Amino acid sequence: MSWTDERIDQLKAMWERGLTASQIAEELGGVSRNAVIGKAHRLGLQSRPSPVKANEAPKRAAAPARKPTPAAPEAETPRAAAPVSAPPPPPRPAAAPAAPAAPPAAPAADAASDAPTPAPQPRIISVGPGGFLRQGPGDQQAPIPPAPPRRLVPAKPSPEIADKTSLLDLTERICKWPMGHPGEPDFHFCGEAVNPGFPYCVEHCGRAYQAQLPRGTRRPPPPMPFGGPRVR
DNA sequence: CCCTGATTCGC
DNA sequence: GCGAATCAGG
Secondary structure, eight states, rough: OOOOOOHHHHHHHHHHTOOOOHHHHHHOSSHHHHHHHHHHTTOOOOOOOOOTOOOOOTTTTOOOOOOOOOTTOOOOOOOOOOOOOOOOOOEEEEEEEESSSOOOOOOOOOOOOOOOOOTTTOOOOOOOOTTEOOOOOOOOOOOOOOOOOOOOOOOOOOOOTTTOGGGGGOOTTOOEEESSOOTTTOOOEOOSSTTSSSOHHHHHHHHHOOOOOOTTTOOOOOOOGGGOOOOO
């Protein structure tokens, strides 16, 4: 597979959406996780919190990766020997700007009665003639919430049956033994960890792979996948 | 073990 | 430019 404009666009979109390199690679198909990361960097899509990037002092100290250059390891570049003043971490706005406004929680006027925390009372706001939210004079709420410029992308996490392993969940090491009948609402896959080297878990490998029996030996056929032929 | 992204470097 | 191999942190 090559990096066509279209695939690059998809990569960019997913990368910016926060999908992991693995997910993106799986989505695009034909490329590895490394390919995705490599491409992303070449595109200048860097950043994104790396699990291994928390600290950033050592500069050049460790990580000669491959090719230790056995000849002259003394070619160091002692520059930037600054006493390490951890530079401000890259801004990480995280996600979900949900639940921003802290209820003003009327303080003073309380008194007397109990129920000191009527907090979970939703603010009453009116809707103006254009659909905008009208605010009271005292409201300091920003009229324009984060308004995510997010580009709309087809939702991948499809509304699947709870806890069931769907087709989209299958990976190299998840048992692909079908449970139920394809097309039915509760059709899913086993989902157990596979027996290494096989597409099924140990239990289902036992079903999928039968020892060759001596001729003449007949035994009741094991139940087929999908629970056997449909009975209608 | 699994995962993650970063980096290097032969091709 | 590409991506496998490797590193390194969670």
